[in-house]
Amino acid sequence: MTETIKLKSPIDGSIYAERPVATDQAVNAAVERAKAAQAAWAQTSIAERGKYLLAFLEALLAMNDEIVPELAWQMGRPTRYGGEKGGVEERTRYMVALAEKALAPYVPEDRPGFRRYLKKEPLGVVFVIAPWNYPYLTAVNSIVPALMAGNAVILKHAAQTLLVGERFAKAFERAGLPKGVFQNIVLNHAQTEKLLGSGKIDHVNFTGSVAGGRAIEKAAAGTFMTLGLELGGKDPAYVLPDVKLDHAVANLVDGAFYNSGQCCCGIERVYVHEKVYDEFVEGFIAETKNYRVGNPLDQATTMGPMAQARFADFIREQKAEALRKGATAHIGMKVENDREGSPYLAPEVLTNVDHQMSVMREESFGPIVGIMKVRNDEEAIALMNDSPYGLTASIWTTDTDRAAAIGDRIETGTVFMNRCDYVDPGLVWTGVKETGKGGAMSVVGYENLTRPKSYHLRETI
Template sequence: MSTHIVDNPYTGDVAASVEPTTPAQLDAVLEKARGATRALRAMSVDERVKLVLRACEAMEKNTDAIARDITRQMGKPLSQARGEVGGMAGRLRHMASIAAESLADIVLPPKEGFERRIAKEPLGVVLDLPAWNYPLLTAVNAVAPAVLAGNAVIVKHSPRTPLCGEHFARAFAEAGAPPGTVQAIFLDYAATEKLVGDARIDHVLFTGSVLGGHKMQAAAKDRFLHIGLELGGNDPAYVAPDCDFDKTVENIVDGAMYNAGQSCCAVERVYVHQSLYQRFVDAVEPLVRAYVLGDPESDKTTLGPIAQPWHPAELETFVRDATGRGAKLVHGGRATQVNGKGRFFEPTLLKDVSADARVMREESFGPLLPIAPVRSDEEALALMNASSLGLTASVWTSDRDRADRLARQLEAGTVYMNRCDSLDPALPWSGVKDSGRGVTLSALGFDSLTRPKALHYRLRF
């Protein structure tokens, strides 16, 4: 494999140049990781908490450099990239704050003459395969809880954002972690799939496409390996007739357009009660038109370029498919450039979108906002569930009981009331159907990174 080059989605210049990890180097990484697991296992949870917090501080000291690497590799506006560093730190600190309680032995009720406990032991070496769209957030979901639980982590980041794995490795080294606690490597897809099958890997967390998830699962076919899969979404929103209208409009547009729509939990389809439908479309249009495309390192830019070279053309096919099935294009719909630079896609508003349009069934991963009217809560619910994906869904209403009734029936890992495109680390992050398997974050996030050990002591005969 030759040197890997990442282009800057705005300038077209080289954003990163990475040498692939050789087989000999990879063997050394794996052996060092095995050694780190023994050192981490010998540390108390409190010592691991302090280690992880020191690593967090090391990354925060380099916020500007890390943010600029993100922006240059995948095009996220610099202000949003800086915000991602803060979001990463918030998730890490939350997991650190609950580690002692979450990893403590479970003491069972007294039984005469016996002591019974359930201990939570680290798995060993965790392979973290994060995504490029939120390169820190998708990585820290594994890195922080894995190390807190006593595991070593090997980060093989996305080919679009390979420099981000290096930032985690350097931060843990600076924090004084045992050698090999967090290491960064770079491999192509074939070598990554081979690594998944390596017996020295004890757990894999993959964040990416549904296709990628299937490939990771197939790569582990000869092993009893439970792979954590954080996959895509086609996340619906329902605007009920009693919503707080202005705030609903503002939040849904932001939820669809933030990070140029390149988010697994972005709002990807909106169902609006017919009593509000035209008013909603009219209110959304000026907000969509107001986005400023341009240099992502400029504070004036609110919508950055599309990260992947092939994706603008694919987004155009989503628009053509929708309009070919009767949808009306209100604004946008085209790949474009700004002053001859960048691979941008116009913020796009579609109305009267039919249920069979691809954009209402598949993950578009772009700044598209397709809207359709519904006559009732029941119709909205049926359409929201009519997808092979189930990551998040949102209900916009002033009636908590309405939101709860719908939430209990929605087929999604997370259901929001009056918010979207967000993640609270105190809550489990998971998907259903083709959106994935397993849990990260929250107290439950430690479960997939530990194994239970039964401690059954007879104290007297």
């Protein structure tokens, strides 16, 4: 009997899509096609690659009216937000435009009688394992620069967003991309591990859990492939006394609860200076109560269900533990179907929290946030660094120099000031500690998808 991957919709629990798992023979054939196609693709000029990628973008954008409700059915994001069209277009156009400069050879100081330069060669076959929470944006982060750099790409998308991989494949087909340069395949965990250990993959890019990252490192051990791993996060915010309070409240509430809190760089803990603590908390609670939780296909819904019921149950457990240890819950929103075993979950704001509670230490990845009062920068910095993760941290102040100085001391991949939850394609997207290794976007993203090759040519003898 053929094994299949089933996509259970968080809207109503129905099976929204089901696809057969690729056979081992089909996987091997896909890898061979990728290797054969990559050799010719690497000889294609960067400008020509860019034309294909921009045609792909236009084809994908043309599908947006179909993609938006598909996303709601697959992972629960409300249709009112219009999908991921804006970010996909921004990142794709930026990385295509950057490619000529980022991939240009480096020429060191002149040495008479010698021609010396360093080229950036494609790695070969890049395996992208994409997540469900931002299924287009996170995939684009790797796929676009990998192809622009001359690599072939094999995509395995998350089971929760199976149809996204098919959309990518269709867009590349409409763009006329040479066959084999991009392929979407459906794999189970065992096949994924086998492919990683086969020695036929040159680079893997994975966005997901810490446990998933460890499993990938283990599966790839001994192959010497390069790894790009974006794993867990527990992103903090620090609100200083000179903050523009209304701006901070509105943006931090959105940063905590957009996409039902299922954001890699979502705000999960907030530290507020004692001078503005009471006013900030009051505003934060009031803003949170404006959310309307419900069916994501309803235009009035501002927060849909979480992607899976087990994710919502984990948030319920974190909240219950925090309350047992003395935390105070402030929202108490009544939401239909908000019960154990359901993906529908109301947002929650907790105060009287501390770092003995899971909600302030372990990744939540859901609509819950803890707010702590702090006395000064020293206390805030210590608390922000008291985490096994380090993806982003945001600082809310009118003093840029102070924000930069605080940022220098925070263990994180990105420092924001007066904004959060955003990927700037001109800056590297990376993390420290258990958040992972490698980096996407910017010139650094291209460096991670190429290998240096030196040319030392003696012109005279």
